[in-house]
Amino acid sequence: MTxxxxxxxxxxxxxxxxxxxxxxxxxRLPSERQLCEQLQVSxxxxxxxxxxxxxxxxxxxxxxxxxxxxxxxFIYDPTRTHSILHEARQHQRSLETELISAKRETVSVAITRxxxxxxxxxxxxxxxxxxxxxxxxxxxxxxxxxxAFEGLLEQDLGGSLTDLVSRHYGYRQRSLNIGISSTxxxxxxxxxxxxxxxxxxLRLERAVSVDGQCLIxxxxxxxxxxxxxxxxxxxxx
Amino acid sequence: MTxxxxxxxxxxxxxxxxxxxxxxxxxRLPSERQLCEQLQVSxxxxxxxxxxxxxxxxxxxxxxxxxxxxxxxFIYDPTRTHSILHEARQHQRSLETELISAKRETVSVAITRxxxxxxxxxxxxxxxxxxxxxxxxxxxxxxxxxxAFEGLLEQDLGGSLTDLVSRHYGYRQRSLNIGISSTxxxxxxxxxxxxxxxxxxLRLERAVSVDGQCLIxxxxxxxxxxxxxxxxxxxxx
DNA sequence: CAGTGGTCTAGACCACTAC
DNA sequence: TAGTGGTCTAGACCACTGC
Numbered sequence: 451m452t453x454x455x456x457x458x459x460x461x462x463x464x465x466x467x468x469x470x471x472x473x474x475x476x477x478r479l480p481s482e483r484q485l486c487e488q489l490q491v492s493x494x495x496x497x498x499x500x501x502x503x504x505x506x507x508x509x510x511x512x513x514x515x516x517x518x519x520x521x522x523x524f525i526y527d528p529t530r531t532h533s534i535l536h537e538a539r540q541h542q543r544s545l546e547t548e549l550i551s552a553k554r555e556t557v558s559v560a561i562t563r564x565x566x567x568x569x570x571x572x573x574x575x576x577x578x579x580x581x582x583x584x585x586x587x588x589x590x591x592x593x594x595x596x597x598a599f600e601g602l603l604e605q606d607l608g609g610s611l612t613d614l615v616s617r618h619y620g621y622r623q624r625s626l627n628i629g630i631s632s633t634x635x636x637x638x639x640x641x642x643x644x645x646x647x648x649x650x651x652l653r654l655e656r657a658v659s660v661d662g663q664c665l666i667x668x669x670x671x672x673x674x675x676x677x678x679x680x681x682x683x684x685x686x687x
Numbered sequence: 688m689t690x691x692x693x694x695x696x697x698x699x700x701x702x703x704x705x706x707x708x709x710x711x712x713x714x715r716l717p718s719e720r721q722l723c724e725q726l727q728v729s730x731x732x733x734x735x736x737x738x739x740x741x742x743x744x745x746x747x748x749x750x751x752x753x754x755x756x757x758x759x760x761f762i763y764d765p766t767r768t769h770s771i772l773h774e775a776r777q778h779q780r781s782l783e784t785e786l787i788s789a790k791r792e793t794v795s796v797a798i799t800r801x802x803x804x805x806x807x808x809x810x811x812x813x814x815x816x817x818x819x820x821x822x823x824x825x826x827x828x829x830x831x832x833x834x835a836f837e838g839l840l841e842q843d844l845g846g847s848l849t850d851l852v853s854r855h856y857g858y859r860q861r862s863l864n865i866g867i868s869s870t871x872x873x874x875x876x877x878x879x880x881x882x883x884x885x886x887x888x889l890r891l892e893r894a895v896s897v898d899g900q901c902l903i904x905x906x907x908x909x910x911x912x913x914x915x916x917x918x919x920x921x922x923x924x
Numbered sequence: 925c926a927g928t929g930g931t932c933t934a935g936a937c938c939a940c941t942a943c
Numbered sequence: 944t945a946g947t948g949g950t951c952t953a954g955a956c957c958a959c960t961g962c
Contacts, residue, residue, distance in 0.1 A: 455950060481928060492952045497929090502885055505871045514929045514959050523868065529920030626920035631760065632889050632911035634742045642811055646930080648739055650887060650911075652869050658922075674869035674887075680726070681918055683766030683863035685895075692931060718947060729933050734948090751940050751948045883949085 460489055460499035465508060476584070479509065479517040505650070507675030510585075513646045521583050523678045528628050528654055529631055533610035534580075543582050549608050549644060550577040554596065561593050564657055564667050576611070579642050586643040587676040589635075591669040598665045615658075621665065627657040630679060639671055642652045650674040696840040697726055697736035705745060705756055713821070716746065735809040740888070744912030750883045753832075758820050760915045765865050765891055769845035771817075780819050786844050787879060791833065798830050801894055801904050811839045812823065812910040813848070816879050824913040826872075828906040835902045852895075862892040867916060876908055887911040 454462075464485075467473050469507045472566060480488065485496045500517055503509045511517045524543060526534065538545035556562075556572050574594040579586055592611060594602055598619070605614055616622050633653040640647040658666040691699075701722075704710050717725065722733045726909040737754055740746045748754045762778060763771065793799075793809050802810060811831040816823055828847060831839055835856070842851055844863035853859050877884040888908045895903040 457950075483928085486918045492954090494953095495951060498950080505885055505887055507869070507871075511929080512960095515929065515961090529918065529922065531922045624922045626918075626922060628918040628920060629915055630918070631915040632744070632869060632887065634744075648742055650742055650869065678866055678868040681863075681867070681920075682863040683767065683865060683918075685766065685861045685863055694931075695959085729935090731934095732932060735931080748948080752942085753947065 456491055457495050457498035457502065460485070460496060461502045464503060465488065465498065468508060473519050475519050475521050477519050479519070481516065488593055504675075510673065510675060511646065512644050513640070515644075518585075520586050520675050521585065524582050524587070524676055525680055526677050527680050527682075528630070528656060529626060529681055531612075533612045535610055538582070544584070546581045547608055548581075550579055552576045552603050552607050554603065557593060561667050565593065565595050565664050567595065572596060574599060576602075576607055577642075578607070582676060583675070585673075586645075587640050587673050589642055589671045593669075594666040595665050598660075615666065619660075621660045622629060623660065625659045627659070627664075629653075629655040632674070633671070642675065645673070652677055652679075654679070692849045693728055694732050694735035694739065697722070697728055697733060698739045700726065700858075701736065701740060702745060710756050712756050712758050714756050716756070718753065741912075747910065747912060748883065749881050750877070752881075755822075757912050758822065761819050761824070761913055762917055763866070763914050764917050764919075765893065766863060766918055770849045772847055775819070781821070783818045784845055785816050787816055789813045789840050789844050791840065794830060798904050802830065802832050802833065802901050809833060809837060813839075814842055814879075815844070819913060822910075822913070823882075824910050826876050826879055830904040830906075832902050835897075852903065858895075860897065862896045864896070864901075866890075866892040869911070870908070874907060880910065882910070884891045889914055889916075891916070 464473075464479070473479060479485075482493055482496050486493050489496070500509065500511075506576050507520055509517050509521050525541060527536060530537065535545060544593075553575055555575055556570055557575055558653065559569050562569055562571060562573070564619070567573070573596055575591075576592045576594070578590045580588040580590065582588070585599070605618065631653050632650065634648050634650050635643070637647045640649060651674050654670040654672065656668040656670070657664050658668065688812065701710075701716065710716060716722070719730055719733050719737070723730050723744045726733070737746065737748075740767045741748065744757055746754050747757050761780060763774060767774065772782060790812055791809050792812055793807055794812055796806050799806055799808060799810070804810070810833055813827075813829045813831070817825040817827065819825070842855065868890050869887065871885050872880070872882070873889050877886060888911050891907040893905040893907070895905065896902050
């Protein structure tokens with residue numbers, strides 16, 4: 451690095467204020483125009499700095515509302531047996547769930563095929579959002595084979611779906627195929643989480659099978675700075 | 688969505704050209720100023736569109752050189768037993784490795800502690816970069832306990848380290864603790880991969896243990912659009 | 925209605941790459 | 944040296960939120 455760019459100084463300044471405890475977790479930052487004036491830079495420059503800090507996971511924004519200091523990541527095992535509520539309690543994070551929709555409908559070919567169905571077969575589709583420490587951090591879309599989950603839409607869908615699957619429907623021994631990748635949110639998804647379209651996210655796809663037959667596909671979109679996935683493995687050669 | 692913003696139209700236009708096959712994988716896009724003229728928009732606007740497509744993983748940039756069409760993601764199992772070269776062959780992707788440095792030195796407390804060592808104990812640190820289909824896509828930093836890998840620096844470090852560990856050193860039965868999170872690259876890392884500081888990346892940390900003792904910590908930084916991690920799991924309640 | 929971030933323009937100079 | 948992306952300014956108007 452030869453010389454530090456202006457926006458990097460601005461970013462460093464804000465970072466210092468966060469680390470000094472002047473701006474604490476969840477607190478709102480000064481508005482962009484205030485930052486411009488305080489630091490005598492153009493607005494584009496201030497925004498560059500904010501975007502930089504956003505990429506680094508230090509701050510996040512609510513669409514057209516403001517910039518906030520990010521909370522620490524949520525530690526999460528995608529191969530977990532128990533409900534995610536367990537992990538929240540364990541790490542003393544408050545986790546809330548809101549049901550957005552639950553319907554029977556035909557969905558994308560990709561999902562349908564994974565479920566081993568022909569393309570026009572309807573499935574149960576459940577969409578929920580979840581907050582961690584008061585911030586919407588996760589969007590969940592779950593797809594269930596209709597024939598394996600009779601009466602699903604009449605169940606309580608605001609709690610642990612993991613428990614519902616194992617206790618009410620009796621699917622206890624399950625195998626998982628998990629995919630994790632980087633992505634960004636489309637209009638719909640962003641709207642649900644109150645953030646801007648195109649925000650970076652971590653995508654988790656989980657195909658749940660019982661006796662070799664895939665019964666559920668779960669799709670999770672996490673805000674990119676909100677989560678760390680932890681997995682254990684064995685390796686023998 | 689009420690009305691489409693200009694930069695979204697620009698992004699859509701470029702996306703169309705990619706999907707139409709006019710711009711093929713690995714090809715360079717027109718320069719930013721050319722795009723401005725072709726589409727009659729300001730440069731800031733053109734850049735917004737490019738950043739958007741970059742976030743979505745459709746294009747990437749080489750620092751100060753240009754914008755390129757991204758190749759498809761590399762499918763990768765972080766719990767894998769075999770060398771990553773296996774997976775490359777399986778998916779017919781060309782994978783090359785370049786050793787950047789191999790030294791014995793003291794490293795961060797976090798790493799040292801994970802390895803179960805006291806804070807000033809030196810370890811072997813191996814840094815490599817890997818390309819997929821000709822694009823630098825992955826930066827690897829591996830840390831080895833000195834006492835478990837005698838003579839490591841004299842070995843061939845340009846090939847499969849997985850094989851080296853199991854065949855030469857005889858550590859066959861290993862357990863893994865894996866962490867996956869979103870991050871972005873610092874100056875050093877970005878320089879190695881020829882990209883801009885702050886580019887988004889997927890971070891994979893792998894702690895490798897034998898008989899309950901952690902012997903290796905591997906840190907991988909993947910370009911965010913270059914990889915999808917796939918894991919299998921069992922879940923019994 | 926005031927204030928926020930989101931979008932946008934028309935310029936400018938700089939650091940670096942490729943030739 | 945010509946051309947690229949990277950940084951930067953000083954404005955402007957718009958869409959939306961919260962009061």
